[in-house]
Amino acid sequence: MKDLLQEIWSNLRRNKLRTCLTGFAVAWGIFMLILLLGAGNGLIHGIEGNSGNYMANSINAWGRTTTLPWDGLKEGRRISLKDEDAIRTKEPPFDAYVDEVATAIYQSGLTAVYGSEYTNSFLMGVEPGFAAMEKLELMYGRFLSDLDMREQRKVVVMGSNEARELLGTSDAREAGLSVREKARKARKLIGKFVNINGIPFQVVGIIRPDERGGGSRMYIPMSTLRTLYRRGDTVDELYFSFHGLKTKEANEAFEQAYRKKLNLAHRAAPNDNNAIGIWNRFTMNMEMEGAMGIIRTALWIIGILTLLSGIVGVSNIMLISVKERTHELGIRKAIGATPGSLLRLILTESVLVTGFFGYVGMFLGVVATEYLDKISQNMVMDVGLFQMTVFKDPTVGLGVCLGATLLLVIAGTLAGLAPARRAAHVRPIEALRAE
Amino acid sequence: MLIELRDVNKTYQGAQPLHVLKGIDLDIDRGEFVSIMGASGSGKSTLLNILGILDGYDSGEYRIDGTLIKDLSERQAAEYRNRMIGFIFQSYNLIGFKTAVENVELPLFYQGVPRRERHRRAMEYLDRMGLTDWAGHYPNEMSGGQKQRVAIARALVTKPDIILADEPTGALDSKTSVEIMELLRELNRKDRLTIIVVTHESGVANVTDKIVHIKDGVIGAIEENSRHDASPFGETTLMK
Numbered sequence: 126m127k128d129l130l131q132e133i134w135s136n137l138r139r140n141k142l143r144t145c146l147t148g149f150a151v152a153w154g155i156f157m158l159i160l161l162l163g164a165g166n167g168l169i170h171g172i173e174g175n176s177g178n179y180m181a182n183s184i185n186a187w188g189r190t191t192t193l194p195w196d197g198l199k200e201g202r203r204i205s206l207k208d209e210d211a212i213r214t215k216e217p218p219f220d221a222y223v224d225e226v227a228t229a230i231y232q233s234g235l236t237a238v239y240g241s242e243y244t245n246s247f248l249m250g251v252e253p254g255f256a257a258m259e260k261l262e263l264m265y266g267r268f269l270s271d272l273d274m275r276e277q278r279k280v281v282v283m284g285s286n287e288a289r290e291l292l293g294t295s296d297a298r299e300a301g302l303s304v305r306e307k308a309r310k311a312r313k314l315i316g317k318f319v320n321i322n323g324i325p326f327q328v329v330g331i332i333r334p335d336e337r338g339g340g341s342r343m344y345i346p347m348s349t350l351r352t353l354y355r356r357g358d359t360v361d362e363l364y365f366s367f368h369g370l371k372t373k374e375a376n377e378a379f380e381q382a383y384r385k386k387l388n389l390a391h392r393a394a395p396n397d398n399n400a401i402g403i404w405n406r407f408t409m410n411m412e413m414e415g416a417m418g419i420i421r422t423a424l425w426i427i428g429i430l431t432l433l434s435g436i437v438g439v440s441n442i443m444l445i446s447v448k449e450r451t452h453e454l455g456i457r458k459a460i461g462a463t464p465g466s467l468l469r470l471i472l473t474e475s476v477l478v479t480g481f482f483g484y485v486g487m488f489l490g491v492v493a494t495e496y497l498d499k500i501s502q503n504m505v506m507d508v509g510l511f512q513m514t515v516f517k518d519p520t521v522g523l524g525v526c527l528g529a530t531l532l533l534v535i536a537g538t539l540a541g542l543a544p545a546r547r548a549a550h551v552r553p554i555e556a557l558r559a560e
Numbered sequence: 561m562l563i564e565l566r567d568v569n570k571t572y573q574g575a576q577p578l579h580v581l582k583g584i585d586l587d588i589d590r591g592e593f594v595s596i597m598g599a600s601g602s603g604k605s606t607l608l609n610i611l612g613i614l615d616g617y618d619s620g621e622y623r624i625d626g627t628l629i630k631d632l633s634e635r636q637a638a639e640y641r642n643r644m645i646g647f648i649f650q651s652y653n654l655i656g657f658k659t660a661v662e663n664v665e666l667p668l669f670y671q672g673v674p675r676r677e678r679h680r681r682a683m684e685y686l687d688r689m690g691l692t693d694w695a696g697h698y699p700n701e702m703s704g705g706q707k708q709r710v711a712i713a714r715a716l717v718t719k720p721d722i723i724l725a726d727e728p729t730g731a732l733d734s735k736t737s738v739e740i741m742e743l744l745r746e747l748n749r750k751d752r753l754t755i756i757v758v759t760h761e762s763g764v765a766n767v768t769d770k771i772v773h774i775k776d777g778v779i780g781a782i783e784e785n786s787r788h789d790a791s792p793f794g795e796t797t798l799m800k
Contacts, residue, residue, distance in 0.1 A: 135657055267567020291635060328733075456653045459614060460714065463635045463669040554614050555651060 133474045140446070147442045148482030150537075154182045154435035155483045155529060158428030159490025164498060165521025169417050172530065180369075181455045183258065184380070185404040186210075186363045186387070195394035204400050206360040213390060214365055218414040219383060226365040227254050232354050236341065237292035238320040239282075246287075246321055247342050248349030252417055258364055261344075264308060266315045266330035273329075273346045281319065282330035282344040285311040291319060308333075326352065350434060367407075373428060376408045430534070443475055444543035453555020454548050464549035471548045475541025482531035485524060494520045561612070561623075562721060562754055563588040568620035580606045581617070584778040588756065590721075593748040595757040595765040598771040598774040605726070607760045607774065612645055612724045613637045625721060633676055646715030646723045652707040654714075661686060661695040664714045671718065682707035685713040689743075700744055705736035712743065716753075723747075723755045729764055741767040 137144045139259075188204040209224045230250045237246040255261070256268040264285060273280050288311035311331050318325040326345065350356065371374045380403055385395040395398035409427070454467060497519045563586070570581040580603045588594055609615035610622060613629055614637075618782040622629045624644055632640065645683060646655075646667075654663045664682035673681070686695050699707055715723055725744065729737035745767055747753045757768055760796040765771045766788055773780040 128675065140655055452653075453655050456655060457666070457670075459612075459636060459641065459647050459653070460667045461638055461718075463638040465635065466670065472754070554609050557649065 129470065129473055130477075132470060135476060136446075136450075136539070138476065143417060143442060143446075147439050147480060149471070150435035150438040151432070151482040151533075152480050152486030152489070154428075154432030155486035155533065156255050156490040156493070157431040158425075158529065159487055159525070160493050160497075161424045161431075162421075162525055163429045163490070163519045163521050165420055165498070165520060167517060169420060170517040170519070172413070174299075178325060181405050183364060184383075184406070185402075186383075187361060187402045188391075188397055189395045189402050191397055192399040193394035193397040196392045196429060197535045204393060206401075207359045208360060210360060210363055210387060213386060214363065214383075214436045216290050218266060219379075219386075222367040222369050222379060224366045224368060225254060225258060226363065226407045227252050227258050228347065228360040228363050229255060230350055230356055230359065230361045232350060235322045237262055237287070237291060239317065240293075242291050242293045244287055244290040248321065249342050249344050250347035250356075251344055252347055255344070255364070262333040264331045264333055265312045266328070268332075269344060269346050273299070278346060279324060279326045279349055280329045280345065281321070281326040283328065283333045284342065285331050286334045287343065288314045288328070288331050318381055323438050323444070327527070361531060366472030370407065370496070373408055373411060376405055380405060399430075413430070428512065429532070432536065435485070436536045439479055439540040440543060443471065443541055444547065447471060447544045450548075450554045454551045455553045458551060458553040459557060468545045468549040471545035472538060472541040475544070476537035479537030479540060480533050483529070483536075487529055491521065491526070493555055515540075561587045561589040562625055564621070564623040566621040566623060567619050568610065570603075570610065570615075570617045570671050573660040575698065580777050581610075581641060582778060583620070584777075586772065586779060588754065589635055590629075590754055591748070591752040592770060593745065593755050593757075593768045594770045594772060594791055595759055596766040596772045596774055597759060597762070597765050599760060602774050604758050605761075608724060608726055608756075611722070612647060612758065613641050625727075627733040638670075642667060642718065644721045648708070648711050648715050648723065648728045650727035652699070652704075652711045652731070654707055656699055659696050659698055660691060660702070660710045662776070663699070664717050667714060667718045681717055685717050686710070688716075689713045703736075704732050705739060708732065708736075709743070710749075716747070721754060723753055725755065725757045725785040727759055727761075728757060729759075729761070737764070783789075 133259070142323060180239050186206065188206045191198075191200050191202045191204060194200050206228075208228070211228050214223055214226050226486070229252075232248040233245040235248055246294070251269065253271055253274060254267050261268070263282075266282070268282055269280065272278070285308045289307065290315055292310065294307075294310055310330075314328045315331065316328065318327050320326075367379075370379055384398070384401055387401050388395050388397055391400065454462075457467065565584050565586040568581055568584040569579070572578040572580055575722075584607060584770070598671060603712050609618050613632065614730060616631065627640075629640065654660075655666070658666070658735055661679065661682050664686060665678045667705075668678040668681060683692070683695060686692055689712060691706060691709055691713070694706060699710070708731075711742065723744075727741055728744070732740060741764060744755055744757070748755050748769075755768075757764060759765055766785065769784070771783040771785050773783065
C-alpha cells in the first residue's frame with residue numbers, strides 16, 4: 126500500500142499545476158454542494174420554525190353552511206358545533222385515536238382600553254388545556270386556570286405586542302431595543318385592569334407574539350365569555366389531538382368517518398363536505414414535509430451535477446495522464462505488471478485526488494455555512510401582520526458530510542474507471558514502440 | 561530444451577493480411593548465447609515479441625521449459641514475463657522519474673517482494689554492473705552505457721530463465737557497444753544465463769555463440785559461431 130501511494134505521489138508531484146487545477150474543479154463542486162444544502166437547510170429550518178408552534182397531530186373542526194339538502198331540510202343552513210360534539214369526538218370508534226379535546230369560542234370586533242391607549246381585540250374563550258395544545262409560549266405571569274373557569278373570572282392573557290400597545294409603546298418609539306428588551310416592557314401590564322368593551326379584565330399573563338397571524342388574540346376563560354356574551358353551549362372551534370394515524374389514507378378515512386358522524390348529528394348530509402370545516406395539521410405537515418423533501422432532493426441534484434463537472438474534469442485529466450504515460454505503463458507491463466495492478470494504480474490515484482480535494486472543498490463549504498449562520502442569525506421578515514423567520518441554522522449535519530464522503534469515493538472511482546481500464550489494456554509492444 | 565518453437569505462424573490481420581512468421585522451428589538450450597539476425601521486415605521483431613510473451617501467435621507451439629505458452633490471459637502473460645524473462649531494449653526503457661535503483665526494484669515490486677529485500681537485491685545487481693555510486697541518480701543524469709547497464713541489472717534482478725535483448729547496442733557508440741556485449745558474454749559464461757540477442761549488426765551477432773538467420777518469416781540458416789570468426793563486415797555468409 127505504501128509503495129502504491131509513493132508511486133501515485135511521485136506522479137502527482139510531476140504534474141503539480143495540472144493536479145491542482147483538476148482538484149480545484151472537484152473542490153468547487155463539493156463546496157457548492159455543501160453550500161447549497163446548507164442554504165436549503167436554512168430555508169427549510171426557517172419554514173419549519175414558523176410552523177413549529179403548531180401541535181403536529183391535531184385537527185380543528187368548525188361549523189359552516191350546508192350545501193346539500195338532507196332529512197327534509199334545505200341546503201344553505203348554518204351549522205354551529207355544540208358541547209356534545211366534543212363528547213362525540215371521544216366516542217367509539219374515534220376514542221382509539223383521539224387523545225385530548227378542547228373547545229373555543231370567539232368574540233371579535235372589540236376594543237381593549239388601558240388608560241388613554243387602546244387596541245383592537247379579538248377575544249377567544251378557551252379552556253386551560255388550550256395553551257398546551259396550541260403550544261402557546263408564556264413569557265410572564267400564568268395562563269388561565271381551572272379556577273378561572275369555574276368562577277368565570279374576568280382575567281385575560283394577551284400577546285406582548287398588544288400589551289405594549291396598551292402601554293403606549295411601539296416599535297417606532299423603541300427603535301434600537303432588542304426583541305427581548307421590548308417584550309420585557311410588556312411585563313408592566315401584569316396585574317393591571319384592561320377594559321374590553323367596557324368590561325374590566327385583569328391581565329394575568331403575557332405570551333410570546335403569535336407569528337401565525339390572526340391579529341391580536343386575547344384569551345379569557347370560556348365560561349366567562351359564554352356568560353358575558355350569552356353564547357349558550359355553542360362552540361366555534363373544536364380542537365383535538367390524536368395518535369395512531371400514520372398514513373395520509375388513514376387520516377382521510379378518519380376525517381371522512383368523523384365528518385359523517387358530526388354531519389348526521391347536525392342533520393346534514395353525511396357526504397356534505399361543506400357542513401363542517403376540518404383542518405388536519407398532521408396531513409398538512411406531511412404535505413409540507415413532502416415539499417421539503419422535494420426541495421432537498423432538488424438541491425442534492427443541482428449539487429451533484431455541479432460536482433459532476435468536476436468529476437468529468439478528473440476523468441479527462443486522468444485520461445490524458447494515462448495517454449502520456451502509455452510508454453511508462455508499457456514498460457511496467459513488459460517487466461511484469463498485471464492489468465489488475467495498473468487498474469489499481471490509476472483508480473487509487475483518482476480516488477485520492479477526488480477525495481483529498483473533495484475534503485478541502487467540503488471543509489471550506491462547512492466554514493462558509495457556519496459563516497452564513499453567523500451573519501443570518503434571526504433574519505426575520507416582517508410582513509406587518511406577523512413576523513416570519515426566513516432563514517435559520519443554514520448548516521449541514523454530519524450525515525450530509527458522511528454522505529458527501531461516500532459520494533466522493535464513488536465519484537473518484539467513476540472518474541478513474543475509464544482511464545484505469547485504458548491503462549490496464551495498454552499493449553506493451555505498441556507502448557514500447559511509441560516513443 | 562529451454563525454448564522450443566514448433567511451426568509457429570503469425571499473421572497480422574489488416575486490409576491486406578501480412579503473414580509475418582511462416583512456420584518457425586527453433587530450439588534453444590539453457591545457457592546458450594544466441595543471436596537472431598535479419599533485416600528489418602524479416603520478422604525478427606515479431607519473433608522476439610512472441611519469445612517475450614508480449615504478443616501471441618496463430619498456430620504452432622511455443623514452450624519454455626516444457627510449459628506451453630499459448631492463448632494466455634493478460635494476467636498470466638504478465639506473471640510469466642515477470643518470472644521467466646528479462647528484457648533489454650534498444651532505448652533502455654527506464655522510467656524517467658525513478659532513480660536507477662528504483663528502476664531495478666520495479667520487477668521485484670510486481671513480484672510482491674518486501675521493500676527492504678527489494679532494495680538489497682537491486683543494489684546487489686547494480687553493484688555487479690559497477691553502478692553502486694549511481695544508484696540514486698535519475699536516467700537523464702547517466703550516459704547511454706550506464707543506462708543500458710541499469711536496464712541489464714533490471715533484467716537480471718528477478719533471476720529469469722531467459723534474457724531477451726532487442727538491439728541492445730542500437731543506441732550506443734561502438735566502444736560502449738563492445739563493453740555491453742562483453743558484459744552479456746560474461747553473464748552467459750559465468751552465470752550460465754540463456755541470452756537471446758536480436759540484431760541486424762553482424763558485429764554484435766559475432767559475439768554470440770550461435771547465429772539464427774531469419775529472412776521473410778522463415779529461418780534461413782543456423783550458424784555455429786563458437787570461434788567468433790563470423791566477419792563483422794558480412795563477407796562470409798548471408799549477412800548483409
